[in-house]
Amino acid sequence: MASTTPISIISLRTDQDGPALGPRILDAVVKTGFFYLSDHGITQPEIDSLFRQSAQFFLHEPESERVKCQDRPNNTGYTSMRQERLDPTQAGGDLKESFYLAGLARTASGSSPAPPQYQPPSQLLPPSLAEHESSIAAFIEKCKSICDTVLAGFAEAIDLPSRYFVDSHHGQHDRLRLIHYPPAPVSTAASASMSIRAGSHSDYGSCTLLFQKDVGGLQVETQPGRWVDIPPQPGCIVVNVGDAMEFWSAGLFRSTQHRVVLPRVESETASRFSVAYFCQPDEDARLEALPISQSVREKCGGNLMDRSEFETRCRAKGVADVTGLTGGQHLQARLSAGYRPTRS
Numbered sequence: 001m002a003s004t005t006p007i008s009i010i011s012l013r014t015d016q017d018g019p020a021l022g023p024r025i026l027d028a029v030v031k032t033g034f035f036y037l038s039d040h041g042i043t044q045p046e047i048d049s050l051f052r053q054s055a056q057f058f059l060h061e062p063e064s065e066r067v068k069c070q071d072r073p074n075n076t077g078y079t080s081m082r083q084e085r086l087d088p089t090q091a092g093g094d095l096k097e098s099f100y101l102a103g104l105a106r107t108a109s110g111s112s113p114a115p116p117q118y119q120p121p122s123q124l125l126p127p128s129l130a131e132h133e134s135s136i137a138a139f140i141e142k143c144k145s146i147c148d149t150v151l152a153g154f155a156e157a158i159d160l161p162s163r164y165f166v167d168s169h170h171g172q173h174d175r176l177r178l179i180h181y182p183p184a185p186v187s188t189a190a191s192a193s194m195s196i197r198a199g200s201h202s203d204y205g206s207c208t209l210l211f212q213k214d215v216g217g218l219q220v221e222t223q224p225g226r227w228v229d230i231p232p233q234p235g236c237i238v239v240n241v242g243d244a245m246e247f248w249s250a251g252l253f254r255s256t257q258h259r260v261v262l263p264r265v266e267s268e269t270a271s272r273f274s275v276a277y278f279c280q281p282d283e284d285a286r287l288e289a290l291p292i293s294q295s296v297r298e299k300c301g302g303n304l305m306d307r308s309e310f311e312t313r314c315r316a317k318g319v320a321d322v323t324g325l326t327g328g329q330h331l332q333a334r335l336s337a338g339y340r341p342t343r344s
């Protein structure tokens with residue numbers, strides 16, 4: 001099955017015999033930093049219902065209600081069309097709009113508040129989403145729990161105790177992002193050079209879960225200049241490594257550039273909906289480029305980033321001190337650096 005997909009499919013089925021998650025994801029996170037995750041525990045009806053709520057918001061919520069919910073300092077709420085430009089070398093802003101949600105259940109007034117120092121900010125909700133607050137809060141908690149499993153896999157993959165990363169992730173900076181790419185015509189060479197649905201970028205955090213509805217367009221740069229389609233795969237979430245985890249793993253795990261291209265065929269011209277869950281380290285998490293043991297190095301064959309490539313990538317992403325920093329400092333460094341890797 002895995003050989004017919006561009007990235008491997010990894011199952012979270014608990015009754016499966018065989019190795020734990022760590023050894024099974026090592027190859028994927030070292031080579032592309034992307035894999036499909038199946039049997040993850042979120043049901044299709046739960047995903048469908050979030051996509052319905054997202055469509056209701058983007059297609060029917062009045063503009064006046066959307067803009068009331070913008071909260072840039074807390075990185076929550078609505079971002080409008082072309083407001084974001086993920087690739088600073090791209091001519092115009094991205095052809096998308098989005099809504100960022102913090103961990104609703106973990107705030108002081110939520111159903112399971114986090115310890116005070118790790119509580120996410122409170123969230124402004126427009127009427128169409130406020131109506132579904134408890135199911136959205138539950139969806140966010142399920143994503144968080146999948147991320148904890150993935151984080152445990154990351155630790156096991158490099159021979160660390162399972163909780164090594166989990167203990168620095170209380171969901172404080174995590175965000176669930178509803179994304180809408182409006183309908184667009186099939187692109188021409190001219191339109192593709194002017195705009196894009198989501199410009200080339202790498203994600204900032206530890207890992208991202210991505211739910212794609214039915215319209216394709218997501219691509220990953222597996223080698224410099226070589227873009228591979230990652231189409232929606234029934235029953236699967238796309239999981240990818242983010243910059244914080246690339247840093248933490250001393251460049252062993254790859255935080256790879258990806259993008260969403262304009263429609264190439266008629267079937268991609270409709271609205272495209274996706275949902276991303278960005279898992280971030282805590283503000284006070286200590287990130288340090290961890291030593292990678294000889295036995296892990298051997299398992300990874302020739303796929304290790306050497307020290308000078310690691311340091312170059314860190315600096316390009318705004319990280320001046322490659323020995324260590326906090327989760328909060330990493331996020332700030334990443335937010336203030338416009339990053340586009342040099343092509344070799």
Ligand SMILES: O=C(O)CCC(=O)C(=O)O
Nearest residue numbers: 179198203218260274276
């Ligand atoms: O919408 C997608 O499929 C990808 C979105 C993405 O990569 C992001 O928001 O970081």
Ligand SMILES: [Fe+2]
Nearest residue numbers: 201202203258
């Ligand atoms: Fe992304």
